[in-house]
Amino acid sequence: MSxxxxxxxxxxxKLSAKIVDFAGWEMPIQYKNLKAEVEAVRSNVGVFDVSHMGEFFIEGNEALKFTDFLVTNDIANAELGKAIYSPLCREDGTIIDDLIVYKISENYIMICVNASNIDKDFDWIESQIEGFDCTLKNRSHEFSLLAVQGPNTVKALKSIDLGCELKDIDYYSLQVEKLDMQEIIFARTGYTGEDGFEIFGPHKYIQNLWSQLVSIGAEPCGLGSRDVLRLEVGYPLYGNELNDEVTPLDSGLKWTVKMSKTDFIGKKALMDYKPNFRLVKLSLDKGIPREGYQVENEAGTILGQVTSGSMSVVLKKGIAIARIKKDLYDAENQFFIDIRGKKYKAELNKKPFVAGGHK
Amino acid sequence: MAKIVEGLKYTEDHEWISIEGNIATIGITDFAQSSLGDIVFVELPDAGEELEATNSFGVVESIKSVSDLYTPLSGKIIEKNSTVEDGPESLNEDAYGAWLVKIEMTDTSQVDSLLDSKAYSEYCEANS
Known part of the structure; x- marks a missing residue:
């Protein structure tokens, strides 16, 4: 398939972006300068085309009941108009994907999933829907998606023509509008740790927003800066920190697994589950950690591997998330990362590397 | 258009080489620094290390990528440019000034296989 x-x-x-293949999509990885893109999002405003992501809709009398059963986080008790981050797990607790549920109404729910997992997620959700009074639709091709991120996002969005008035909604909340019979969903969500909106809309509408935002000085940002930004605030990425072999409890996502719910897929397995791994945040004064590098202790015992690594633009040093074997984890130990055969001291960070300014 | 200096030798890995007698000075080209973007880390071998042609002798890293450096010439490292290790951004500022290593060649005939500025310019054009 092309x-x-x-x-x-x-x-x-037109903007001379460097284009790469990402999950079967020709996506911009960076425009002129990755560092400038990261800095724009941390201090001003950047705009990302993330239209490759998937939008599913669950509709019907039992849409809410089904979605709450489908994912590990609590959807039933969340207020209407909220966005909820959650893993999607199998019965054995392993992670199929991580996604955001948009609770538009009790019988109309949108789920935004990773581009690389659209088919896998759709097949899984479809296989679970039997017996529930609701339907599943993959409407990914109807929507383009912009992420507008940075402390000046609201100012930028209020200075352009959105075709409607942007309401002052809370972080992880949404506003749904209908323009010319077409839905536009404004969600105060993002993957950068900064304030921002993700805007789902028809292609023409999003193209128009993109042009307006770029013309008022919002920095076009690619997937490269997006990855640095999410790593700086310690957010996991499916395919790196999360995958088909690990559970949310191996991956710092215990807060998204709500055991108080009556039932959900994976509950039984996760109830008694003893995690094999934990994710740690490591930073280095010298050297840049990369995916796959080994993490060791002073004695040279291999503790695990780096799942994501980069140079932090804000801190100007190497940062990493690493998956460590739980029984070998000791916070008092000195961590080392093996970079091309040399061992570099790594500091354990309990908090995100960069605080992020979201509300 | 990336800057190409006449009189230097080049490789298809986008390195430049300046030859004086049996001493070769190696750096990366303007084309290389511009495609890498902000260079944030450089690792070079210490003096005394012996290399065969095509061996990797170090790395240049941007925020998101790691690129190996390959020597087109066999020989012994006689000096590395520590100022580039301490300030990797100098490669972005002046790729032809910020040399990386000096090699004492063991086989000067290998120089014949290097590209001249015209051939390198054509190579860049065909591959950009």
């Missing part, structure tokens, strides 16, 4: 392009592909080419 690579897919988002409705903004021509804009990326």
């Amino acid at each position: 690579a897919q392009r988002t409705s903004l592909y021509d804009e990326h080419v």
Whole structure:
């Protein structure tokens, strides 16, 4: 199958973006300068085309009941108009994907999933829906998706023509509008740790927003800066920190597994589960950790591997998330990362590397 | 358009080489620094290390990527440019000034296999 392009592909080419294949999509990895993109999001405003992500809709009388059963986090008790981050697990507790549930109404729920997992997620959800009075639709091709991120996001969005008035909604809340019979969903969510909105809308509408935002000085940002930004605030990425072999309890996501719920897929397995791993945040004064590098203790025992690593633009040093064998974890120990055969001292960070300014 | 200096030798790995007698000075080209973006880490071998042609002798890292450096010439490292290790951004500022290593060649005939500025310029054009 040939690579897919988002409705903004021509804009990326016009801006001389470096284009790479990502999950079967030709996506901009960076424009002129990755560092400038990260800095724009931390101090001003950046705009990302993330239209490759998938949008599913669960509709019907039991849409809420089904979604609450489907994912580990609590959807039933969340207020209407809220966005909820959750893993999607199998019966054995392993993670199929991590996603955001948008509780538009009790019988109309949107789920935004990772582009690389669209088919896998759809097949899984479809296999679980039998017996519930609701339907599942993959409407990914109807939507383009912009992430507008940074402390000046609201100011930027209020200075352009959105076709409607942007309400002052809380972080992880949404506003749904209908323009020319087409839905536009404004969600105060993102993957950078900064204040921001993710805007789901028809292709023409999103193309127009992109042009307006770029013309008022919002920095076009690619997937490269997006990855640095999420790593700086310690957010996991499916395929790196999360995968088909680990559970949320191996991955710092205990807070998203709500055992107080009557039932959900994976509950039984996760109830008695003893985690094999834990994720740690490591930073280095010298050297840049990369995915796959080994993490060791002073004695040279291999504790685990780096799952994501980069140079932090804000801290100007190497940062990493690593998956460590739980029984070998000792916070008092000195960690080392093996970089091309040399051992570099790594400091254990309990908090995110960068605080992020979201409300 | 990336800057290419006449009189230097080049490789398809986007390195430049300046030859004086049996001493070769190696750096990365303007094309290389520009495609890498912000260079944030450089690791070079210490003096005394012996290398065969095509061996990796170090790395250059940008925020998101790691690139190996390969020597096109066999020989012994006689000096590394520590100022580039301490300030990797100098490669972005002046790729032809910020040399990486000096090698005492064991086989000067290997120089014949290097590209001249015209051939390298054509190579860049065909591959950009």
